[in-house]
Amino acid sequence: MGVEELKERWPALFGVDEINAEFLRITTVPLQARFLASLDKHHNKLIEIIRKRGGTVREKTRDILKVLDQSLDVNLRRECLLKCLIVYLGENVDQLIKEYLVVQKDEAESELERCTMAVFVLREKDDLLQPPQEIGIVIEGVEVINELPSVLHACAILFGLIYALNLSYPTELKYTFESLQKVIMEVEPKKMSRRVCSLSVKL
Template sequence: MSQLDRFSDDLLKVFSKKDGIIRKRIQDDSEESTEADIKKTTLGIYVIKHESADATEDPEDVGIVLEGVEVLSGLGNVALATAMLVGLIYSLNLTYPQELRYSFEVLQKIILELDSKKLSNKAQSLKTKLFT
């Protein structure tokens, strides 16, 4: 948790400079379409906020989805959900989804400092941006 806290401000600064889409946001969706999106999710964290909530308000719910199934809910914040997701990945011996490989590489090797000696070019580039 402390490592996530340590890097969160710098990560937000780096991501805010990107021109492309960094994350998928579901806005003004019906409950049915949100449930359909969850069923299509291989591995992820979801955050539910009230429509009128501002950025400083706590989310209504934070949870984890594995293979289209909500496996944990009521986690309170994204940092705890991230830590729990990493724990689930290791305890269930899951492989990272191909489309999220760089995200999980950064989480594992830069944030958690596990096996951090060998980084892909993309992860090394982000690490350089974080530490400058």
């Protein structure tokens, strides 16, 4: 059964409280509380590891780290940290977080309809320091939830939906989701790929 049909039949399943409850039932781990607290716990060490890297990682995280250094907003700092983590793992931030200006809404809708899984963000201006107008989640081209308070909350809820709907991690983000599962959420952490294990050891 596709996500669109699931949403029509069981709309309550796509509510934030229900996703949190379902994740807790499946894993015995509190979803949002663990996701945010664990990322905060690893924040300083992760940033230190990322800043030490040269080459492509340094190049691709330069602007993100600049925003992180300028902002006092905890949600924006968490968002920057997650973006840096994705780059550090050798994956592409744009595969998970799709950012658009409000004036590009039609283009955004057309692109998101072809999207397997993503968090989308609509901004008034091309300025990360300004709060977004809209944050939501798309799965199988269907907007399943919106009006989320931050990009990090959206990523946590997407992670929970993957469990609640029994979906596979997207191949192009397999290391990102593996690190979220095993390092950040500490769900079934015993067996890790070499890349994620290396990160875990450094932390």
